[in-house]
Amino acid sequence: MAKKNDELLKKLLATFRVEADEHLHAMSSGLLALEKAPAGEQQAEIVETIFREAHSLKGAARAVNLTHIESVCQSLESVFAALKDKRLAVSPPLLDLLHQTIDALGGLLAADAGVSPAHPPAVAALMRRLDDALTGTRPEPVHLAPTPPAIPPSAVPEALTGAHKPPDMASETVRVSTTKLDAVMRQVEELLSPRLASSQRARELRETAAALVVWKKERLRIQPALRLIERAFARSVKVNGSARERQELPRLLEYLDAEQLHMKTLENRLTKLKRAAEHDQRTLSGMTDGLLHDVKEMQLLPFASLLEIFPRFARELAREQGKDVELAIQGGEIEIDRRILEEMKDPLIHLLRNAIDHGIEQPAVREARRKPPRGTITLAISQKDSGKVEVLVADDGAGIDAARVKAAASKLGVVSAEEAEQLGEREVLALAFQSGVTTSPIITDVSGRGLGLAIVREKVERLGGTVALESHSDAGTAFRIVLPLTLANFRGVLVRAGGQLFVVPATSVERVTRVAGKDIQTVENRETIPLDGQAVALAWLSDALELPRTGTADESAGDAPVVVLGPDLTRVAFRVEEVLGEQEVLVKTLGRQLARVRNVAGASVLGTGQVVPVLNVPDLLKSAVQRVTAPLAPVTTGKPGATEKRSILVVEDSITSRALLKNILESAGYRVTVAVDGIDAYTSLKTTTFDLVVSDVEMPRMDGFDLTAKIRSDKQLAELPVVLVTALESREHRERGIDVGANAYIVKSSFDQSNLLEVIGRLI
Numbered sequence: 001m002a003k004k005n006d007e008l009l010k011k012l013l014a015t016f017r018v019e020a021d022e023h024l025h026a027m028s029s030g031l032l033a034l035e036k037a038p039a040g041e042q043q044a045e046i047v048e049t050i051f052r053e054a055h056s057l058k059g060a061a062r063a064v065n066l067t068h069i070e071s072v073c074q075s076l077e078s079v080f081a082a083l084k085d086k087r088l089a090v091s092p093p094l095l096d097l098l099h100q101t102i103d104a105l106g107g108l109l110a111a112d113a114g115v116s117p118a119h120p121p122a123v124a125a126l127m128r129r130l131d132d133a134l135t136g137t138r139p140e141p142v143h144l145a146p147t148p149p150a151i152p153p154s155a156v157p158e159a160l161t162g163a164h165k166p167p168d169m170a171s172e173t174v175r176v177s178t179t180k181l182d183a184v185m186r187q188v189e190e191l192l193s194p195r196l197a198s199s200q201r202a203r204e205l206r207e208t209a210a211a212l213v214v215w216k217k218e219r220l221r222i223q224p225a226l227r228l229i230e231r232a233f234a235r236s237v238k239v240n241g242s243a244r245e246r247q248e249l250p251r252l253l254e255y256l257d258a259e260q261l262h263m264k265t266l267e268n269r270l271t272k273l274k275r276a277a278e279h280d281q282r283t284l285s286g287m288t289d290g291l292l293h294d295v296k297e298m299q300l301l302p303f304a305s306l307l308e309i310f311p312r313f314a315r316e317l318a319r320e321q322g323k324d325v326e327l328a329i330q331g332g333e334i335e336i337d338r339r340i341l342e343e344m345k346d347p348l349i350h351l352l353r354n355a356i357d358h359g360i361e362q363p364a365v366r367e368a369r370r371k372p373p374r375g376t377i378t379l380a381i382s383q384k385d386s387g388k389v390e391v392l393v394a395d396d397g398a399g400i401d402a403a404r405v406k407a408a409a410s411k412l413g414v415v416s417a418e419e420a421e422q423l424g425e426r427e428v429l430a431l432a433f434q435s436g437v438t439t440s441p442i443i444t445d446v447s448g449r450g451l452g453l454a455i456v457r458e459k460v461e462r463l464g465g466t467v468a469l470e471s472h473s474d475a476g477t478a479f480r481i482v483l484p485l486t487l488a489n490f491r492g493v494l495v496r497a498g499g500q501l502f503v504v505p506a507t508s509v510e511r512v513t514r515v516a517g518k519d520i521q522t523v524e525n526r527e528t529i530p531l532d533g534q535a536v537a538l539a540w541l542s543d544a545l546e547l548p549r550t551g552t553a554d555e556s557a558g559d560a561p562v563v564v565l566g567p568d569l570t571r572v573a574f575r576v577e578e579v580l581g582e583q584e585v586l587v588k589t590l591g592r593q594l595a596r597v598r599n600v601a602g603a604s605v606l607g608t609g610q611v612v613p614v615l616n617v618p619d620l621l622k623s624a625v626q627r628v629t630a631p632l633a634p635v636t637t638g639k640p641g642a643t644e645k646r647s648i649l650v651v652e653d654s655i656t657s658r659a660l661l662k663n664i665l666e667s668a669g670y671r672v673t674v675a676v677d678g679i680d681a682y683t684s685l686k687t688t689t690f691d692l693v694v695s696d697v698e699m700p701r702m703d704g705f706d707l708t709a710k711i712r713s714d715k716q717l718a719e720l721p722v723v724l725v726t727a728l729e730s731r732e733h734r735e736r737g738i739d740v741g742a743n744a745y746i747v748k749s750s751f752d753q754s755n756l757l758e759v760i761g762r763l764i
Contacts, residue, residue: 360375490585677701727747
């Protein structure tokens with residue numbers, strides 16, 4: 001592991017030096033422009049640009065632990081901040097000092113490359129002069145030992161020689177924009193189409209050659225019969241035939257004899273063409289595979305490049321909630337496609353937020369449960385095989401309460417109460433990935449809306465991966481995400497359903513098998529088949545795709561091909577008309593007009609030129625397993641035109657805020673009554689029926705906390721949803737909102753009406 005970390009650090013340092021050269025060059029050019037720019041807006045823009053470059057260089061130096069460069073950049077930042085705020089004026093002595101600082105940074109960069117010695121005393125003196133410049137002391141020149149100037153990499157060979165010449169980074173690395181890299185990747189991926197076409201042509205030539213061999217054998221089999229006909233005809237013509245008849249038959253037989261020679265010539269030419277096509281196909285495949293592999297390698301980045309933001313994120317979120325959390329990261333050196341890294345940033349943030357907000361307990365609670373006061377979250381990346389990685393996000397917190405998940409799913413209508421009772425613990429935990437299902441007692445700006453895990457699953461599945469959840473009460477929760485190492489082409493299973501061809505992603509295929517009609521059973525009005533001792537739902541793929549069945553005259557006769565899709569607990573066996581085999585395919589998007597067609601993820605072009613839909617497996621599973629559920633409460637939409645409007649009580653002492661909330665809710669179709677404080681609101685609640693209360697917190701006579709507590713203590717009102725909308729955003733106030741029984745806590749600083757309406761729509 002230490003060796004891998006050293007190699008990773010070496011790569012990061014090489015990348016840093018190239019990046020640092022660019023930042024120093026930009027800063028040097030900016031200072032030259034600053035000398036010529038007139039005071040005013042133009043000068044301010046240049047200062048802002050140099051300021052950003054210094055900040056970026058500081059952050060990059062911190063990432064690779066070059067603290068001395070980071071310290072100089074910190075002092076440099078302070079000077080540019082003063083220039084930006086007009087606390088410091090641009091002057092020739094100051095510009096000289098800034099140029100010297102950039103030169104010194106170039107020297108430090110070269111020193112870290114092992115080329116020239118650093119000059120700590122002189123650099124320290126330089127930083128003191130920068131600090132003096134901030135206090136208004138006239139900067140004096142500082143005499144530094146010669147250091148390499150900050151220059152663009154392309155100019156290094158001519159400008160620097162001998163011991164002071166830094167490594168020629170331009171000869172080893174080059175920075176290319178991701179747009180260009182993606183464009184090259186798309187063009188290389190397009191080579192898969194001619195490769196598949198060449199493979200198809202070679203296959204067709206082999207089939208044609210085989211057909212010719214069969215024809216030749218059949219021709220040889222009729223040769224004796226032709227000779228019999230010839231002799232019989234000769235005797236007949238000799239007695240009764242005309243001169244013309246005696247000439248025609250020999251000409252026909254002569255042609256048939258010559259045909260064998262032509263057939264042999266054709267066979268030889270076809271054999272040569274077949275061999276040439278196969279050679280071209282192998283050559284093209286080798287070149288395409290090699291090129292695709294190399295370009296994929298260019299797209300790979302270590303996980304560490306994504307994970308560097310998480311320790312600080314976890315620390316700040318934990319401190320905000322009064323928790324003590326340690327984030328342990330493992331396997332950051334494993335490389336994966338840059339595009340997958342970009343897509344996985346939000347899902348991992350969601351999982352970390354969930355672990356801190358829902359999983360890790362308060363230190364006092366942990367100690368009471370005989371746990372260390374500091375909670376641990378593990379983010380570990382490991383290689384599963386040559387084409388996949390596993391990302392584990394685990395915590396040692398309270399775990400997920402399966403009963404609360406079941407209750408939340410039932411309340412939302414995801415499953416009926418009867419179905420929920422029949423589910424096992426793992427099946428119940430899988431419900432947590434459904435949009436809107438949450439165990440949080442309160443909705444805040446951090447969490448509680450039940451969207452995080454739904455987003456995680458959607459993103460992971462869109463990348464061709466899977467996510468599984470394990471949780472144990474008081475022992476913690478673990479999310480296991482399996483991802484492909486690269487995007488682009490993948491393998492698919494070609495099937496026929498409804499008389500049409502479809503591609504099913506091979507990564508989602510658990511197995512392909514055949515099922516006998518006698519093994520198909522009906523359980524709870526659903527067809528099932530036995531698989532590994534478990535009853536697995538059986539569905540027609542054509543039914544899921546809303547296509548007519550074909551070849552179903554006798555569905556129970558013989559064996560039927562099925563494709564089993566989905567994770568263990570949600571497997572579905574799809575019956576198809578034919579499985580044509582597995583092959584490599586390139587998925588093409590459907591364009592913005594068809595960006596979200598149900599059950600279809602994209603399209604692929606086969607070697608024959610035929611365009612075939614690529615199926616969206618998560619959609620298929622939903623289409624196949626249609627749950628008939630009925631909500632526990634009468635259905636009301638809260639929209640204009642509904643037969644019965646929902647009634648909301650708005651409690652707000654500010655006239656402006658009260659009018660705003662009333663307008664928003666009435667525009668959304670709710671019937672709104674207003675109250676000026678808690679006492680006024682409680683009086684209205686005792687005389688009128690409401691479906692929900694939206695209340696401010698800070699109010700005269702009775703505030704929102706006391707009103708919520710009074711509602712919860714009243715037997716008739718205890719189940720009434722309460723949403724607190726307030727400017728109080730501290731952790732203590734949020735916790736008090738939870739304690740008194742509020743269902744949602746919305747901070748006014750991050751308030752928007754769609755957020756409020758979404759919360760209300762979920763609560764009533």
